Amino acid sequence: MGAKTLPLPTASAFPKAAVQNPITEPSSLHPNSTSACFGSDSTQFPSSNFFAAAGEGIWDDGAACGRQYLVSCISSISPRACKSGETIQIKIVDRAQTVASKPTRQGTTIVLSNAAFAAIADSNAPSLNIDFRQV
Numbered sequence: 001m002g003a004k005t006l007p008l009p010t011a012s013a014f015p016k017a018a019v020q021n022p023i024t025e026p027s028s029l030h031p032n033s034t035s036a037c038f039g040s041d042s043t044q045f046p047s048s049n050f051f052a053a054a055g056e057g058i059w060d061d062g063a064a065c066g067r068q069y070l071v072s073c074i075s076s077i078s079p080r081a082c083k084s085g086e087t088i089q090i091k092i093v094d095r096a097q098t099v100a101s102k103p104t105r106q107g108t109t110i111v112l113s114n115a116a117f118a119a120i121a122d123s124n125a126p127s128l129n130i131d132f133r134q135v
Contacts, residue, residue, distance in 0.1 A: 053096040
């Protein structure tokens with residue numbers, strides 16, 4: 001699965017991303033969270049801490065749980081925020097609408113864990129335009 005690159009909307013502060021608007025933001029997701037996918041099962045979180053919450057565009061009535069995606073940063077409103085050439089693999093463990101720090105923009109596709117966000121971009125960037133594909 002891929003995403004079409006669209007102009008980057010105005011940034012806000014926390015989680016976001018969408019199929020028609022592939023945007024993501026850092027999140028308050030952490031390995032001790034209870035998730036919409038796997039409850040409080042701590043084995044749901046990959047050891048890399050590269051995990052995410054699915055926005056409604058890819059949630060698919062919960063079928064997104066456990067799916068894995070390759071994610072890379074395309075652009076940000078913050079200059080030079082993307083880490084060139086960095087692609088990571090993330091696992092969907094939650095639903096963006098149910099995380100403690102909800103997306104700030106409608107249409108968010110993927111809400112990345114802080115570790116995943118920092119692996120592909122400057123962690124101070126408010127949001128990113130991403131490329132992602134299911135593996």
